[in-house]
Structures are given as structure tokens and as C-alpha cells.
Amino acid sequence: MLMQISANRFIQSMREVVRKMQKRSKPIAKISLSILVVGLFAGAAAIATVSTEQNALVQPVQKLVVDVLTPPINFALAHEFVNDASNLTDVSESYDAIVPAHETYISETRVRSGDTLSSIMARLSLNEPGLIAFISQNKQALSAHKLYPGRSIVAALDHNGGMLWVRYYHTPGEEQQGVTVTRYLEIAKDATNDFEAREASETAETQTQVAVGTIESSLFAATDLAGVPDAITSQMAEVLGGKIDFLRDLRRGDQFRVIYETRTHLGRPAGSGRVLAVEFVNKGVPFTATWYSHNGQSGSYFDKNGQNMRGTFLRSAIKFSRVSSTFGMRNHPIHKEWRQHSGVDFAAPTGTPIMATADGTVDFIGWQNGYGKTIILRHNNKVTTLFAHQSRFAQGLKKGERVSQGDVIGYVGSTGWSTGAHLHYEMRVAGRPVNPLSASLPLAEPLKGSEQVAFLKAASSLHLQLEKLAALQEAVPDLMNVASR
Numbered sequence: 067m068l069m070q071i072s073a074n075r076f077i078q079s080m081r082e083v084v085r086k087m088q089k090r091s092k093p094i095a096k097i098s099l100s101i102l103v104v105g106l107f108a109g110a111a112a113i114a115t116v117s118t119e120q121n122a123l124v125q126p127v128q129k130l131v132v133d134v135l136t137p138p139i140n141f142a143l144a145h146e147f148v149n150d151a152s153n154l155t156d157v158s159e160s161y162d163a164i165v166p167a168h169e170t171y172i173s174e175t176r177v178r179s180g181d182t183l184s185s186i187m188a189r190l191s192l193n194e195p196g197l198i199a200f201i202s203q204n205k206q207a208l209s210a211h212k213l214y215p216g217r218s219i220v221a222a223l224d225h226n227g228g229m230l231w232v233r234y235y236h237t238p239g240e241e242q243q244g245v246t247v248t249r250y251l252e253i254a255k256d257a258t259n260d261f262e263a264r265e266a267s268e269t270a271e272t273q274t275q276v277a278v279g280t281i282e283s284s285l286f287a288a289t290d291l292a293g294v295p296d297a298i299t300s301q302m303a304e305v306l307g308g309k310i311d312f313l314r315d316l317r318r319g320d321q322f323r324v325i326y327e328t329r330t331h332l333g334r335p336a337g338s339g340r341v342l343a344v345e346f347v348n349k350g351v352p353f354t355a356t357w358y359s360h361n362g363q364s365g366s367y368f369d370k371n372g373q374n375m376r377g378t379f380l381r382s383a384i385k386f387s388r389v390s391s392t393f394g395m396r397n398h399p400i401h402k403e404w405r406q407h408s409g410v411d412f413a414a415p416t417g418t419p420i421m422a423t424a425d426g427t428v429d430f431i432g433w434q435n436g437y438g439k440t441i442i443l444r445h446n447n448k449v450t451t452l453f454a455h456q457s458r459f460a461q462g463l464k465k466g467e468r469v470s471q472g473d474v475i476g477y478v479g480s481t482g483w484s485t486g487a488h489l490h491y492e493m494r495v496a497g498r499p500v501n502p503l504s505a506s507l508p509l510a511e512p513l514k515g516s517e518q519v520a521f522l523k524a525a526s527s528l529h530l531q532l533e534k535l536a537a538l539q540e541a542v543p544d545l546m547n548v549a550s551r
């Protein structure tokens with residue numbers, strides 16, 4: 067039933083999009099959107115509403131879009147896409163649907179900032195004496211005391227408006243041993259008409275999504291335009307961080323193509339998953355990373371030859387984020403004469419997260435004369451890295467503890483002999499300082515023999531998909547930027 071209503075709404079939405087498209091004066095936008103719509107719905111009934119004005123010139127591109135988009139994009143995601151793209155339905159703020167199913171009425175809302183239990187109950191038309199008192203006293207109902215804005219609350223009512231149950235989806239899209247689950251609190255009436263609370267979980271569905279874009283001003287500006295979630299953008303920068311310093315190396319005209327997972331639960335967004343494959347063309351040079359798991363549980367990113375991306379030190383020790391990306395491209399790092407300095411300085415405001423540039427263990431954490439609050443990481447028996455002038459360390463981090471590449475170990479500051487907030491970063495090989503920006507120190511061997519064959523086999527469809535995206539981007543550079551807005 068729910069699906070059917072979604073389908074009707076979806077087709078209505080599609081018609082609306084097409085109408086809007088036809089009103090637009092910019093021809094490129096019109097063609098792009100038509101192509102995307104056809105691409106999404108090749109084989110679906112909706113195709114009939116949009117396929118009339120294709121011309122011969124557009125056909126090869128259309129074929130490409132169908133090739134690229136058809137396998138990974140499914141109905142639920144397309145539905146979400148249209149909602150986002152056209153703003154026809156406001157699903158992000160609140161969404162109330164009444165769906166009859168076996169005389170059960172389902173209503174749903176989302177937590178807004180400033181909400182209280184009673185304001186939420188009112189929106190759900192839930193008038194249940196004693197419910198709020200029960201929630202505030204019952205130990206099982208603890209998770210209801212943290213109302214995260216954006217999270218979903220669903221109530222089931224009988225035909226008299228009496229409560230059957232109410233669910234608070236407090237933890238959407240959490241990964242547990244390779245499976246994504248959504249956890250929720252359910253409060254229901256038991257046989258004696260008393261309230262009872264329990265924590266429960268359901269498996270979330272995973273969809274695969276693709277996007278391409280071209281850098282005009284910043285990576286986030288480009289990924290925003292392509293509809294890529296922030297969490298995926300950050301992952302892209304992390305995964306390729308050994309090849310590209312995303313705060314310093316980006317140039318206008320750089321391109322990306324990315325294949326990534328999104329999660330839904332009951333047709334609603336439940337967070338981003340993993341980047342499956344990403345290609346980034348920086349200053350004309352393409353860098354590719356593909357997720358590969360040989361046992362289906364743990365995995366890592368590999369380049370096209372099977373070299374583990376984790377085996378390379380990150381080019382920047384400053385965590386890439388929407389915030390850091392706004393100051394990074396202007397003044398990062400501070401340039402100093404390398405020979406006199408024995409380190410690299412990254413300018414960043416106090417409090418900016420600092421991350422481990424490779425897997426390692428904490429060799430030293432504390433105060434060092436001149437360096438102020440300092441961490442030294444040991445990566446193998448030869449290589450160490452040093453992070454100085456920190457304002458504070460990551461909470462609970464201790465000597466001897468293992469850290470992974472990309473883990474936040476501390477925060478930028480100006481402790482010790484420092485004239486302003488910055489990170490002083492050093493790398494030493496057998497005790498001798500080397501320039502971390504030009505050092506090439508692979509920490510892991512590339513995959514070889516049967517392992518490499520297995521990787522290439524597993525990654526081949528993703529590599530092919532990246533190639534198709536590249537061809538598509540070449541054919542219509544503005545396509546996705548326009549279409550997925």
C-alpha cells in the first residue's frame with residue numbers, strides 16, 4: 067500500500083518535473099533533465115511522458131546515461147531524488163502520511179529542533195493519557211530522551227485514534243558486522259493495556275548512486291551541485307588523501323566521478339554508506355580508488371593496480387571537512403625553507419582536527435619543549451611522524467595505543483614556541499627528518515598473484531562504471547551538475 071501511494075506521488079512528481087522542464091528557457095538544462103529522466107526510467111511506464119522530444123543528436127548520450135544509471139539506481143532512490151530535486155514535497159522538515167492498512171493508521175513526523183515529546187505527540191495526533199509520564203519514568207524508554215532533529219517518529223493508530231504503537235527511529239543506518247541496521251525504540255500497549263517499551267532493529271536497504279562533477283570553486287561546491295552527501299565527499303577526500311591534498315592541490319577544471327552507497331529504511335533516507343569507487347582527475351592526472359573486501363567483512367581501497375591506498379601517507383594532516391575546505395585553499399601550508407625547518411607547517415584555526423597520516427601506534431603524547439603539546443606516531447620500525455603545537459589531544463588517547471589512518475588524534479593550537487595557530491608536522495626515517503610532502507614511503511605491498519587477480523575481477527565492473535561516467539562527463543560536461551540539483 068505504501069509503495070503504491072509512493073508510486074502515485076512519484077509519477078505526479080515526475081509530471082511536475084517535466085512541466086517545469088518544459089517551461090525552462092535554457093536549452094541545455096532542458097535536454098539534460100529529459101535525458102536523466104529517460105535514463106532513470108528506461109523500461110518503466112513513466113518513459114511515455116517524457117520521450118517525445120528527443121532528437122537524433124541526443125540519442126548516443128541518452129544511451130550512455132541509460133547504461134550508466136540504470137543498474138545502480140532503483141525506484142526508492144529515484145523517488146527521493148525527485149523530492150530533493152524539485153522540492154515538491156518537503157520530506158526533510160516534516161512529513162505526515164495517513165495510510166490505511168488493516169484499519170491501522172500510520173502517521174509520521176520528523177524531530178525538529180526545539181521539539182519536545184508533547185509537541186511531537188501533537189503532530190502525530192497522538193492523544194494518549196500517561197504516555198509522556200511513562201516515557202519519562204521507564205528505563206527501557208531511555209533513548210526517547212535524546213531527540214535528534216531530522217530523526218523519524220512513526221505512530222500506528224486504530225480506527226478510533228487509539229495508540230497501537232509508536233516508534234522512534236533514533237539510530238538510522240548503523241553498521242553492525244557488515245550489515246546496516248536501523249535501531250528504534252517501540253512503545254506499545256500490552257495485553258492488559260499497559261505501556262511497554264523495547265529497543266528493536268531492522269535491516270536497512272542499500273542503494274548504489276553515481277555522481278560526476280567539475281571543480282569550479284571548491285570540492286564541496288561541486289559535490290553539492292551533484293547532490294553528493296557531505297559524508298561521501300569527506301570519504302572521497304580521505305580515500306584519495308595519499309595522492310591528493312584536497313585542501314591545497316585542487317584546481318579549477320578538476321573532475322570527479324564517484325559510485326557510492328546510500329541507505330534507506332522504509333523508503334526514507336537512513337544515511338550514507340561507503341564510497342565504492344572514486345576517480346578524481348587532479349591537474350590532468352586521474353587517481354582511482356576502489357573498495358575491495360576479500361572476505362566480505364573488512365576491506366580497503368586499492369588503486370587500479372592493486373596497491374592499497376592505506377599504504378601511503380596522507381598528503382595533509384588536517385582533516386578535510388566543509389569547514390577546513392574554506393580556509394585551506396588560500397593559505398595552507400605556510401611555506402618555509404625546508405632545510406632550515408625540518409617540518410611542514412599547516413595553517414589552520416585553533417581547534418581544527420588533526421589526523422594520523424598513516425596507521426601506527428602512539429609513541430609519545432605530552433609536552434615537549436618548543437613543540438608544546440606534541441604527539442609522535444610510530445608507523446614501522448623506521449618511520450615516525452610528529453604533530454606539534456596542539457591545543458588539545460583526542461580524548462582518551464594514550465601512549466601505546468593503535469591509531470588508524472584518518473583518525474583524529476588532536477586539534478590545532480599554538481602551544482610551545484609558536485607565533486600563531488598552526489600544525490607543525492614532521493616525518494622521520496630512522497631518526498632523520500625527511501620532507502613529508504616529497505617522501506614516498508609505501509607501507510604496504512601491492513596485491514600480487516591470485517590476490518591481484520581476485521581484486522581485478524571484483525573491481526572490474528566498478529572500473530567499467532567509472533569509464534562510462536568519464537565518457538558521459540566528456541559528452542555532456544554539464545549533465546549531472548544540472549540534472550541532480
Ligand SMILES: [Zn+2]
Nearest residue numbers: 409410411490
Ligand atoms: Zn613548523
